[in-house]
Amino acid sequence: xxxxxxxxxxxxxxxxxxxxxxxxxxxxxxxxxxxxxxxxxxxxxxxxxxxxxxxxxxxxxxxxxxxxxxxxxxxxxxxxxxxxxxxxxxxxxxxxxxxxxxxxxxxxxxxxxxxxxxxxxxxxxxxxxxxxxxxxxxxxxxxxxxxxxxxxxxxxxxxxxxxxxxxxxxxxxxxxxxxxxxxxxxxxxxxxxxxxxxxxxxxxxxxxxxxxxxxxxxxxxxxxxxxxxxxxxxxxxxxxxxxxxxxxxxxxxxxxxxxxxxxxxxxxxxxxxxxxxxxxxxxxxxxxxxxxxxxxxxxxxxxxxxxxxxxxxxxxxxxxxxxxx
Amino acid sequence: xxxxxxxxxxxxxxxxxxxxxxxxxxxxxxxxxxxxxxxxxxxxxxxxxxxxxxxxxxxxxxxxxxxxxxxxxxxxxxxxxxxxxxxxxxxxxxxxxxxxxxxxxxxxxxxxxxxxxxxxxxxxxxxxxxxxxxxxxxxxxxxxxxxxxxxxxxxxxxxxxxxxxxxxxxxxxxxxxxxxxxxxxxxxxxxxxxxxxxxxxxxxxxxxxxxxxxxxxxxxxxxxxxxxxxxxxxxxxxxxxxxxxxxxxxxxxxxxxxxxxxx
Numbered sequence: 001x002x003x004x005x006x007x008x009x010x011x012x013x014x015x016x017x018x019x020x021x022x023x024x025x026x027x028x029x030x031x032x033x034x035x036x037x038x039x040x041x042x043x044x045x046x047x048x049x050x051x052x053x054x055x056x057x058x059x060x061x062x063x064x065x066x067x068x069x070x071x072x073x074x075x076x077x078x079x080x081x082x083x084x085x086x087x088x089x090x091x092x093x094x095x096x097x098x099x100x101x102x103x104x105x106x107x108x109x110x111x112x113x114x115x116x117x118x119x120x121x122x123x124x125x126x127x128x129x130x131x132x133x134x135x136x137x138x139x140x141x142x143x144x145x146x147x148x149x150x151x152x153x154x155x156x157x158x159x160x161x162x163x164x165x166x167x168x169x170x171x172x173x174x175x176x177x178x179x180x181x182x183x184x185x186x187x188x189x190x191x192x193x194x195x196x197x198x199x200x201x202x203x204x205x206x207x208x209x210x211x212x213x214x215x216x217x218x219x220x221x222x223x224x225x226x227x228x229x230x231x232x233x234x235x236x237x238x239x240x241x242x243x244x245x246x247x248x249x250x251x252x253x254x255x256x257x258x259x260x261x262x263x264x265x266x267x268x269x270x271x272x273x274x275x276x277x278x279x280x281x282x283x284x285x286x287x288x289x290x291x292x293x294x295x296x297x298x299x300x301x302x303x304x305x306x307x308x309x310x311x312x313x314x315x316x317x318x319x320x321x322x323x324x325x
Numbered sequence: 326x327x328x329x330x331x332x333x334x335x336x337x338x339x340x341x342x343x344x345x346x347x348x349x350x351x352x353x354x355x356x357x358x359x360x361x362x363x364x365x366x367x368x369x370x371x372x373x374x375x376x377x378x379x380x381x382x383x384x385x386x387x388x389x390x391x392x393x394x395x396x397x398x399x400x401x402x403x404x405x406x407x408x409x410x411x412x413x414x415x416x417x418x419x420x421x422x423x424x425x426x427x428x429x430x431x432x433x434x435x436x437x438x439x440x441x442x443x444x445x446x447x448x449x450x451x452x453x454x455x456x457x458x459x460x461x462x463x464x465x466x467x468x469x470x471x472x473x474x475x476x477x478x479x480x481x482x483x484x485x486x487x488x489x490x491x492x493x494x495x496x497x498x499x500x501x502x503x504x505x506x507x508x509x510x511x512x513x514x515x516x517x518x519x520x521x522x523x524x525x526x527x528x529x530x531x532x533x534x535x536x537x538x539x540x541x542x543x544x545x546x547x548x549x550x551x552x553x554x555x556x557x558x559x560x561x562x563x564x565x566x567x568x569x570x571x572x573x574x575x576x577x578x579x580x581x582x583x584x585x586x587x588x
Contacts, residue, residue: 072472073471096493097492097493100458100474100475101462101474101475104458104459104462104463105462105463105465105466105472107427107459107463108427108430108462108463108466108467109466112548113425113426113427113548113549114459115549116456116457116458116459117456117458129552133456133557134454134455134456134554135337135339135346135355135454135455135456136339136453136456137557138343138346138556139346139348139355139554139555139556139557140553140554140555140556140557141455141551141553141554142551142552142553142554143549143550143551143552144549144550144552145548145549145550146547146548146549146550147548185471185501185502186471186473186499186500186501187499187500187501188497188498188499189487189497189498189499189500190497190498191492191495191496191497191498192495192496192497193494193495194494194495194496206588230588238340242515248514248515251511254339254367254453255367255368255371255453255511256511262587263582263587263588270342271342271343271344272339272340272341272342272343273339273340273341273342273343273346274339274340276343277339284587285561286578286582295342295343295344295345296343297563297565298343298344298559298561298563299343299559299561300561300563301561301562301563301564302563302564302566302578302581302582303563303564303565303566304565304566304574304575304578305565306571306574307571310570310571310572310575311571311574311575311578312575313575314571314572314575314576315575315576315578315579318575318576318579318580319579319588322579322580322583322588323588
């Protein structure tokens with residue numbers, strides 16, 4: 001009888017336990033049964049004690065140079081073997097680059113299914129009920145899974161970790177990867193970091209964003225000025241990028257970037273589902289729109305009905321004054 | 326001459342206002358908005374764009390569109406043909422309506438096997454309705470071929486694909502032997518828009534209709550159950566900033582945001 005939860009815990013690039021791994025271990029502890037962590041990678045063994053401190057009672061460590069950089073074909077047989085041995089009822093991944101790539105393939109290999117990008121997890125009568133956003137965040141869907149194990153990937157910051165307790169002990173089991181390099185069909189030729197110009201949209205604490213209501217490419221200049229004063233970045237709606245008013249790389253939404261600033265200032269944006277999908281996790285949306293019926297007001301914390309051409313310059317001036325005082 | 330198969334899906338138009346989005350909680354279905362036509366899922370048309378870019382360089386490449394869904398899905402296949410794809414295959418069977426992601430992948434895989442030989446299978450990284458992002462990976466596992474996800478560029482040459490894929494903080498270049506599955510991300514760029522002449526030509530092209538029994542399948546087998554579907558409560562209380570003039574509103578907004586330490 002499968003029981004407990006197996007968590008695939010990932011390291012960060014600089015060799016620490018990823019925050020989402022601690023969150024998964026917290027979620028696993030709340031779901032019930034023994035919590036087993038699996039650590040795959042190269043040089044990951046020291047993280048076993050972190051897994052214990054965050055709630056794992058057993059840690060399976062597969063520390064092997066072949067797992068240094070993620071490749072699905074190398075990770076998949078290891079993950080499959082660990083799942084079969086652990087015989088857990090539930091298997092959790094982070095909704096990370098690795099989780100997105102590995103979990104669906106693993107589910108198919110094990111003849112089961114995976115609920116992707118979950119924000120809520122609970123056990124109901126021995127079954128995992130996984131809640132996840134759909135339709136770009138407009139809807140929430142709850143799933144159960146017929147196969148075993150029941151797999152879910154979990155969105156970062158959706159679950160609380162347990163408080164770190166270094167007195168917690170775990171049984172640590174070291175395993176060889178046992179991956180045949182010939183079986184890895186893909187080959188990574190090159191990996192490179194993107195050079196960010198100014199503040200990256202994904203990292204920005206403030207995003208000033210323009211929509212069709214801006215009226216033309218020249219309308220973005222005051223928005224850029226405002227973003228600069230606020231130490232933020234400028235985004236755009238899909239309509240604006242389609243019209244060629246602003247670069248496609250700045251598009252926010254379902255088929256663009258997903259942003260999580262503390263403050264999002266939406267100027268001349270009506271609030272299509274496409275756009276809202278990119279800002280569904282933002283708590284403080286300020287909407288400036290001349291249409292009092294604009295859908296975006298419904299999701300906004302602060303709102304002004306009016307002409308942005310008059311409002312933005314006055315707002316900018318006042319912000320400058322307040323910042324100087 | 327490479328054979329590229331693109332899997333596409335039709336979805337409710339995501340450009341409609343979020344405030345008009347409604348679900349029937351009892352039926353666990355999204356309610357169609359009157360007067361708004363469904364559209365091809367955008368990541369899937371980006372996949373067709375990726376295939377067309379290969380065909381732009383290798384003129385004898387053949388692109389086949391495969392889609393599983395009810396009658397209106399034919400419009401989505403026609404759209405892809407108008408973009409420049411060569412053939413369309415429509416798996417139209419009442420049983421498909423209830424298919425989950427895994428059942429859909431089984432159906433698509435059966436159709437793809439019928440269309441063999443193939444060199445490249447391209448899907449969107451996810452459909453823009455359920456956002457699950459599992460069908461491409463599942464297809465690769467069913468077919469027993471390699472997969473590269475989240476492509477922003479695909480180069481094909483003799484038995485090999487070179488894919489530039491999107492990482493959270495950059496890019497990587499990955500090579501895989503073909504046949505292979507590649508899923509595409511929005512970083513690949515905008516899909517081309519069909520010209521009138523192409524739309525008229527596509528209208529004349531035949532879309533091959535198949536049922537599950539044509540594919541040797543008797544029904545679909547779901548692995549997941551949709552237990553509930555609802556619109557999450559937005560607990561946002563909107564504070565409208567008012568004033569006699571635009572200037573006054575703007576200044577009050579700045580002061581308010583300063584008070585709550587957002588600026």
